Amino acid sequence: MSLHIGDTAPDFTVDTTSGPITLHEWAKGSWVFFFSHPADFTPVCTTEMGMTAKLADEFEKRNVKPLGLSTDTVEEHRAWISDVDETQGVSLQFPIVADPDLTIARSYDMIHPDESETAAVRSVFIIDPDMKIRLIMTYPMSVGRNFDEILRVIDSLQLGDRARIATPANWMPGGEVIIPPSIGDKEARELFPQGFTTLKPYLRTTRVE
Ligand code: BEZ
Numbered sequence: 001m002s003l004h005i006g007d008t009a010p011d012f013t014v015d016t017t018s019g020p021i022t023l024h025e026w027a028k029g030s031w032v033f034f035f036s037h038p039a040d041f042t043p044v045c046t047t048e049m050g051m052t053a054k055l056a057d058e059f060e061k062r063n064v065k066p067l068g069l070s071t072d073t074v075e076e077h078r079a080w081i082s083d084v085d086e087t088q089g090v091s092l093q094f095p096i097v098a099d100p101d102l103t104i105a106r107s108y109d110m111i112h113p114d115e116s117e118t119a120a121v122r123s124v125f126i127i128d129p130d131m132k133i134r135l136i137m138t139y140p141m142s143v144g145r146n147f148d149e150i151l152r153v154i155d156s157l158q159l160g161d162r163a164r165i166a167t168p169a170n171w172m173p174g175g176e177v178i179i180p181p182s183i184g185d186k187e188a189r190e191l192f193p194q195g196f197t198t199l200k201p202y203l204r205t206t207r208v209e
Contacts, residue, residue, distance in 0.1 A: 002109050005136060009034070009127045010107050016067075016095035017077045023067075024131050031064040031158075032127040033150065036110040036120035040072045040080035044144045048122075049081075049096075050088025051147045062154050063129075069097035071105055071119055115141055126154060128161075163208040164191060179204040 003010070009032070013022040023032070035052075037045040052059075052066050059066055070077070077096045084092050097104060102118065105111050110120035122139035134157050139145055156167040165177040179188050181202050188196060188204065196206035 005133055007133050009131050009133050012104050015074050015098045017074055018095035029129050033064050033066045034125040036069045036123045038119040038141045039070055040076045046084055048144055049084045050090050053090035053092040058151055066094040069099055071099050071102050073100050074098040176205045177208055
């Protein structure tokens with residue numbers, strides 16, 4: 001099944017390293033960083049799990065719950081987590097979904113047969129508190145993800161929701177933002193009393209908190 005930005009994230013009930021969870025109920029008012037990785041006891045995945053654990057406070061600050069997945073079992077995940085903790089200097093606390101029969105991986109289109117018939121590629125779904133998919137990112141097995149980018153895109157989405165702005169290329173928190181063309185100048189003057197710069201009628205920039 002192919003999922004799109006704006007779709008409701010398919011709900012599921014599944015065993016995880018923190019016990020059984022039902023996605024929508026578990027998320028309860030939080031954002032979710034749902035990410036798959038190919039397999040337990042593999043090097044790149046070990047660093048990604050360690051990084052997610054290291055960033056626990058950053059995710060919490062943004063009201064985001066991380067949720068990992070691979071097509072291994074809970075027992076395998078648990079054994080591997082102690083390696084992650086030992087080698088990455090963390091105490092991994094977020095749940096990792098066990099999906100040995102590939103049900104969830106298939107429903108989220110995480111199996112890309114040219115990469116593997118049985119292991120998930122590195123998919124990311126950022127899901128908002130209404131359980132809408134807001135971002136989809138897919139990396140090959142050989143490339144570990146950039147977690148600064150994952151936090152950056154969450155910051156952009158949350159600021160966009162709050163302030164009705166879009167963010168330009170390479171935007172970082174605190175940087176100039178863009179007033180979307182769907183907002184006319186009259187409304188823009190009300191929404192952005194701090195003012196804005198018009199470079200072209202369709203390219204207006206401002207700053208927001
Ligand atoms: C890794 O996590 O290191 C990895 C997993 C599957 C294929 C390639 C790399």
